[in-house]
Amino acid sequence: MEAILLQILNGLDKGSAYALIALGLTLIFGTLGVVNFAHGALFMIGAFCAVMLSRIMNYSRVIIDESRTDFLGNPLKVEVPYLHDWFGPEIGQTMIEWSVPLAIIFSIPVMWVVGYVMERGLIRHFYKRPHADQILVTFGLAIVLQEIVKHFFGANPIPTPAPPAFAGSFDVGALIGFDPNVIIYPYWRLIYFAFAALIIGAVFAFLQFTTFGLVVRAGMNDRETVGLLGIDIDKRFTTMFAIAACVAGLAGVMYAPINAPNYHMGMDFLVLSFVVVVVGGMGSLGGAVLAGFLLGVLESIASMSQVIEYLPGINQIVIYLVAIIILLTRPRGLMGRKGVMEE
Amino acid sequence: MSDSKLVIGRRGLLKGGVAVGAVGLAAPTFFNSPARADNHSGYLNAPQGGSVTLGFNVPQSGPYADEGADELRAYKLAVKHLNGEGDGGMMNTFSSKALKGNGILGKKVEYVTGDTQTKSDAARASAKSMIEKDGAIMITGGSSSGVAVAVQALCQETGIMFMAGLTHSNDTTGKDRKANGFRHFFNSYMSGAALAPVLAANYGTDRKAYHLTADYNWGYTTEEAVTQATEAVGWETVNAVKTPLTQTDFSSYIAPVLQSDADVLVLNHYGGNMVNSLTNAVQFGLRDKLVNNKNFEIVVPLYSRLMAKGAGANVKGIFGSTNWHWSLQDEGSKAFVKSFGTEYGFPPSQAAHTTYVQTMLYADACERAGTFNPCGVVEALEGFFFSGLGNGPTIYRKEDHQCFKDVLVVKGKENPESEFDLLEVVEVTPMSKVWYSPDHPQMGGEAATLGECNTGA
DSSP, rough: OOHHHHHHHHHHHHHHHHHHHHHHHHHHHHOOOOOOOTTTHHHHHHHHHHHHHHHHHOEEEEEEEEEEEOOSEEEEEEEEEHHHHHHHHHHHHHHHTTTHHHHHHHHHHHHHHHHHHHHHHGGGGTTSHHHHHHHHHHHHHHHHHHHHHHHHHHSSOOOOOGGGGGGGGGEEEHHOOOTTHHHHHHHHHHHHHHHHHHHHHHHHHHHHHHHHHHHHHHHHHHHHHHHHOOOOOOHHHHHHHHHHHHHHHHHHHHHHSSSOOOOTTTHHHHHHHHHHHHHTTTOHHHHHHHHHHHHHHHHHHHSSHHHHHHHHHHHHHHHHHHHHHHHHHHOOOOOOOOTTTTT | OOOOOOSSSHHHHHHHHHHHHHHHHHHHHGGGSGGGTTSSSTTTOOOTTTTTEEEEEESSSTTTHHHHHHHHHHHHHHHHHHHTOOGGGGGOSSSSSOOOOOBTTTTTTEEEEEEOOTTTHHHHHHHHHHHHHHHOOOEEESSHHHHHHHHHHHHHHTEEEEEEEOOOOGGGTTTTTTEHHHEOSSOHHHHHHHHHHHHHHOOOOOOOOEEEEEHHHHHHHHHHHHHHHHHHTTEEEEEEEEEETTHHHHHHHHHHHHHHSSSEEEEEETTTHHHEEEEEHHHHTTGGGTTEEEOOOOEEEEEHHHHHHHHGGBBBBBOOOOOOOOOOSSSHHOOOOOOOHHHHSSOOOHEEEEEEEHHHHHHHHHHTSOOOHHHHHHHHHTTTTOOOSSHHHHHHHTTTTTTOOOOEEEEHHHHHHSTTOOEEEEEEEEEGOOOOOTTOOGGGGGGGOOOOOOOOO
């Protein structure tokens, strides 16, 4: 029982990453009608915003320590971050250690610009082209973006830890009546889950309760009519693309301490996220979130050794198996709308 | 089938090696073979003119690109030294003095490079292109056992020498061994044999291990090797779970470990898998847990400095094994670190070391054989005993073309002084402790054979 509860918790956490990426994908598809294969790259760029800010905050001056030598026997060059000079070693170090939470603020304008430039500079030229063209161009863009990141940051993962205050695990089991130390879960992953829920809630609230959101939702349903009413829907859709880029970027920033960012992390999530979107139903925001959490939980449970013992290999195929079953029984996905991608 | 014991000690081996070397130099058997009649003809890509081309097949893209880049740096440095440029590096400390710094057999060494992309089919295609279009006489490289096994088989088919780079699976010189292929790097069996006594000494003999294993060739052989070696010292293996190679978040595999009775987690992962699984395991607080009244421990059988860097502080205090480390203080290692560090500004990785050594060993074998003919080179390398290349006395065993040498057991350093200072050597396991019989079950048993060397003629 404890094992299942732990895997459900884990699945919800995994699912929150899938849901955030799939939410952005669906926003873009629902508004612009573009199948954006570069969305995983936006997630990766978000994670590298955390890496970048960490490097900026670690920017150092070099002093020579004559008492120690480097690997060649020369006097050791020691780097002293400027933040240590400006704010003192303790405060300066604390600021550096909090670079990931600070990167949330740093990443929003960066991702906004990246999203805006991507949409205006490239993707808008493909609105009226077939989906196959859109897939090819966005997939190509994703490869270009990841190679750029690799050029500057290398191919190896770059450790980007969470602040020490969030190291360690929380005893979730004790909170719900189990014995101590039976169901424990890392603090940062719990924070990720809460953060994802907050972002998802904010996006839904924005679309539901603002005039901007009302227009966008109207545009998603009937773009032509909204245009005929004299509303520049394209401008709003560009903004939605930038918002989707920010959502993916924030998902990436917060993911950086969970797994050290590397240049191909976006591709690792991309295929899964598309499966999530298809299972949830193309164009359905609620479906994307629901499917994200559902598939996260199923993947986690299928990874249990007790399950693998009876169904060897199920951990590797469960998501695709569920996708096939759902598409056979509900061809439009869990919450798909009629007419979307059916022309 | 039990392991054959290495009946001679290192000193004896050294004496024997010197004797064999002396006899070999005095009357190399190859000099009497038919290929001797024409040293630069009668085999594929026999070099014409004043140069000879080597093919460096490394991952230049994909997740192992950084490791590939380090391998390529080492290859370029080796070429420089072979051609008499630079400070000579380990040529000065190498026990064989056949190399003169005038290329190989008087021919200037040139090279071409290929990108394996860490994919077997891409690696074979790039090796094929270097052999057919560029006339490469030898192919070397790789940062993956799957790639090494695939390219080795191609080289065997075409009649080209293959000097493996970083490949740790038993199969490369086990069930998939080939006459034209040689491996300097150590293997899974050796990791298990070297690690188990150190683990027993540090963590006790009453331990329950839970294995997470990358679901591919290298993962299987490493799990088998470590399981057998640790069970031999009294440990119990409570579970062994395969994880997809494409897995990035290992939390769903780590969580069940918490619920098991295990008090040790063995991560048979390499590269990005290792970085992520170790990071996840530390996040879940495994190292802070007390199970069966013992501190929970994590073991990483194959360490790489480049990967340790990716895992950051999570490697602290965690045992593993490695083929070579830049902090070694023997003359060969010091010469190589100085040469590489001066050229590139940072110390070499184990991948760089093994590829540099393989290039030197190949060139030396050509010099001693007096030809580039693969069958001559094979004969010169088989049973070749040498030292001065950073791993102490080393022998290229004739039966499987595997190098036998001391194995390093390392631990993540608690207080690193630099970004390169991540691992510390805690034990140098002597060659005799990692020796096994060529027909060991983990190596393919009696069915595994080298076959005949192929000249491609």
